[in-house]
Amino acid sequence: MSAFRTHAARRGIDWAIILVVGVLAIGMLLPFLWLFSMSFRPVSQAYQLPPSFLPPSLDPANYQAVLASRIPFLRIYANSLLIAGLVTIGQLVTCTLAAFAFARLRFRGRDTLFFILLVGLMFPAQVTILPIYLGYARVGLTNQPIGLALMYLTSSFGVFLMRQFMLSQPKALEEAALMDGAGYFKIFRRISLPQLRPALSALGIITFTQTWNYYFQARILLGREESMTLPVAMDVLRGYLGSGNLSLVMAAMSMSVLPVVLLFLFAQKFVIEGITMSGIKN
Amino acid sequence: MTAAPLQKRRPSDLERAQARAGYLFVLPTSVLYLTFVLAPVTLTVILSFSFYDPMLGSRWVGLENYTRFFSDPRSLQIFWNTLRFTFFAVTFNVSVGLLLAVALNRAMPAWLLYFFRLAFFLPVMIAIAFAAIVWSYFFADDLGVVNYYLRLFGLPGVRWLTDSSVAMTSIIIMDVWKNTGFFMIIFIAALQGVPKSLMEAAAMDGTPAWRRFFRITLPYISPVVFFAIVYASIGALQVYESIVILTQGGPGDATRSLSILIVEQGFGSFQIGYAAAISVVMTLVILAITALQQFLSRKWVHQ
Numbered sequence: 001m002s003a004f005r006t007h008a009a010r011r012g013i014d015w016a017i018i019l020v021v022g023v024l025a026i027g028m029l030l031p032f033l034w035l036f037s038m039s040f041r042p043v044s045q046a047y048q049l050p051p052s053f054l055p056p057s058l059d060p061a062n063y064q065a066v067l068a069s070r071i072p073f074l075r076i077y078a079n080s081l082l083i084a085g086l087v088t089i090g091q092l093v094t095c096t097l098a099a100f101a102f103a104r105l106r107f108r109g110r111d112t113l114f115f116i117l118l119v120g121l122m123f124p125a126q127v128t129i130l131p132i133y134l135g136y137a138r139v140g141l142t143n144q145p146i147g148l149a150l151m152y153l154t155s156s157f158g159v160f161l162m163r164q165f166m167l168s169q170p171k172a173l174e175e176a177a178l179m180d181g182a183g184y185f186k187i188f189r190r191i192s193l194p195q196l197r198p199a200l201s202a203l204g205i206i207t208f209t210q211t212w213n214y215y216f217q218a219r220i221l222l223g224r225e226e227s228m229t230l231p232v233a234m235d236v237l238r239g240y241l242g243s244g245n246l247s248l249v250m251a252a253m254s255m256s257v258l259p260v261v262l263l264f265l266f267a268q269k270f271v272i273e274g275i276t277m278s279g280i281k282n
Numbered sequence: 283m284t285a286a287p288l289q290k291r292r293p294s295d296l297e298r299a300q301a302r303a304g305y306l307f308v309l310p311t312s313v314l315y316l317t318f319v320l321a322p323v324t325l326t327v328i329l330s331f332s333f334y335d336p337m338l339g340s341r342w343v344g345l346e347n348y349t350r351f352f353s354d355p356r357s358l359q360i361f362w363n364t365l366r367f368t369f370f371a372v373t374f375n376v377s378v379g380l381l382l383a384v385a386l387n388r389a390m391p392a393w394l395l396y397f398f399r400l401a402f403f404l405p406v407m408i409a410i411a412f413a414a415i416v417w418s419y420f421f422a423d424d425l426g427v428v429n430y431y432l433r434l435f436g437l438p439g440v441r442w443l444t445d446s447s448v449a450m451t452s453i454i455i456m457d458v459w460k461n462t463g464f465f466m467i468i469f470i471a472a473l474q475g476v477p478k479s480l481m482e483a484a485a486m487d488g489t490p491a492w493r494r495f496f497r498i499t500l501p502y503i504s505p506v507v508f509f510a511i512v513y514a515s516i517g518a519l520q521v522y523e524s525i526v527i528l529t530q531g532g533p534g535d536a537t538r539s540l541s542i543l544i545v546e547q548g549f550g551s552f553q554i555g556y557a558a559a560i561s562v563v564m565t566l567v568i569l570a571i572t573a574l575q576q577f578l579s580r581k582w583v584h585q
Contacts, residue, residue, distance in 0.1 A: 107304030
C-alpha cells in the first residue's frame with residue numbers, strides 16, 4: 001500500500017516537473033514565434049503592442065518587399081549557401097580522410113600530429129584573423145566569399161569527431177579486406193565510409209550550421225555588400241530599411257533561419273548524436 | 283594493429299605502405315591546418331611584439347603592446363567586462379543546462395522529448411546575430427516586448443540595454459537562452475550513463491534525492507561537467523556579435539568585450555600590433571583555463 005503510494009507520488013512529481021519545463025520550453029520558443037508572426041504583420045502595425053506570437057495572416061507582402069528592396073538579398077543568400085556548402089563538403093572529405101589515418105593506420109609522428117591538431121580547438125578566430133586578413137588583402141581574397149570558405153575546409157573538431165566514430169566501429173571487415181590485398185584507399189571508400197553514414201550526417205549538419213552562422217570572420221573578410229553573408233547582412237539590412245520596417249527585417253530573418261531550422265526539424269537525431277559524441281567521449 | 287599477422291611475412295613493405303597511406307590521408311588537413319591555423323597564430327604572436335605599418339615599415343617593439351594593454355584603464359575595463367561576462371555566462375549556461383537535464387531525465391513519451399529537445403536546442407542552432415536582432419526588440423525601452431509584460435503586471439519597465447548597470451545582465455540573459463540547450467543535451471546523455479542500480483540502491487537506503495545527486499550523480503558525470511565548463515568558457519571569452527548588435531559595446535564601454543576591442547584596434551585604427559597582442563592575451567586565458575581543467579580533472583575526477 002505504502003509502496004504504491006510512493007510510486008504514485010513519484011509519478012506525480014515527475015509530471016509536475018515536466019509541466020514546469022514545458023512552460024519554460026514554450027518560453028524558449030517565443031522569440032521564434034514573435035519573429036515569424038512579425039514577418040507577416042503589415043509594416044504599419046509592426047510596433048503595435050501587445051506583441052503577437054501568431055501570424056495575423058499569411059500575406060507574403062513583406063517577403064516580396066525584401067526581395068524587391070535595393071539590398072541584393074538573393075545574392076547574399078547565394079553567398080551564404082556557397083560558403084556553407086563548400087565548407088561542409090570540404091570538411092566531410094578532409095576530416096574523414098585524416099580521421100581514417102588517425103584511427104586505423106600506423107605511421108611515425110601520428111600521435112604528435114593528432115595532438116597538434118587538437119590544440120587547434122583552443123585557438124579562437126581572433127588569434128588567426130589578422131594575418132589571414134593581411135594575407136588575403138595582398139592576394140585579393142578579401143570581399144570574396146570563397147576566401148571565407150577556404151579558411152574552414154578542415155577543422156580539428158571534425159577530425160576529432162570522425163576519429164571518435166571510427167574508433168567505436170569494429171575493424172574486422174577492414175582487416176579482412178587488407179588480407180585480400182585491398183589498398184587503403186579502397187578500404188576507406190568501400191568499407192569505412194559506408195559505416196560512417198550517421199557520423200557524416202552529424203558532422204555535415206553541424207558544420208553547415210556553424211558556417212551559416214559565422215559573423216566575426218565574415219564581417220571582417222566580407223565587408224562589401226555583394227560579398228556578404230546573411231548574419232552580417234541582416235545587421236546592415238536593419239540600418240538600411242530603417243526602424244520603421246521591422247516587419248521586413250523579420251521577413252528577411254525568417255528566410256535566413258529557414259535552412260537551419262529545417263535541418264534540425266528533420267535531422268534532430270544526427271545533430272544530437274554528434275553533439276553527444278563530441279561532448280562525452282573526450 | 284591490422285598489420286600484426288602479416289608482419290611476419292613481409293614486415294617492412296606493409297608497414298611502409300601503411301605509413302605512406304597515412305601521410306597521404308592526413309595531407310589535406312595538415313596543409314590547410316598549417317596555412318589557416320598554425321602559421322597565422324605564429325604570425326599573430328610575432329605581430330604582437332611589433333609595430334606594424336605596411337607603409338612606414340614595421341619594427342620590433344618588445345612588450346610595448348602588452349604593457350599598453352595592461353596599463354590602459356580602458357582596455358583593463360574591457361578585459362574585466364569579458365571575464366565577468368564569461369564567469370556569469372558559463373555559470374548560468376552550465377548550471378541551467380544541468381538542471382534542465384536532471385528535470386528531463388525521466389520517463390516521458392517520445393514526442394514530448396522531441397518537443398523539449400526542439401525548444402531548448404533550436405536557439406543553439408541559429409546564428410547569434412539573428413537571435414540578437416530579435417532580442418534587441420524584446421529588450422527595447424518603450425516598445426519592447428519584455429517591458430510590455432512588466433508594465434502589464436504593474437512593474438516598472440527596465441532599461442535593458444541603455445542602463446549601464448543592467449546592459450551586461452541583458453546580454454547574459456540572451457546568451458543563456460541561446461546556449462544552455464547545448465549543455466542540456468550533453469548532460470542528458472551523461473546522466474544516462476549513471477548506473478541505475480547504484481541510484482536505486484541508494485534510494486532503497488533512504489538517501490534523499492538531493493544527496494544522491496551530489497554524492498553519486500555529480501561525481502559520476504564530473505568529466506562532462508569539466509568539459510562543459512571549458513567549452514563554455516572558450517566560447518564566452520570570444521563574445522562579439524551579441525554585444526555588437528544589442529549595445530554596440532555601450533553604454534560607454536559598459537559591455538565592450540575583447541573581441542570588439544580587437545576589431546576596433548586592428549581594423550578601425552590599424553593598430554595591428556596592439557590588436558594582435560590583445561588576441562594573444564585572449565588565447566592565453568583560454569589556454570590557462572584548459573590547463574587548469576586538465577589539472578583539476580586529473581586530481582578530482584573518478585577519485
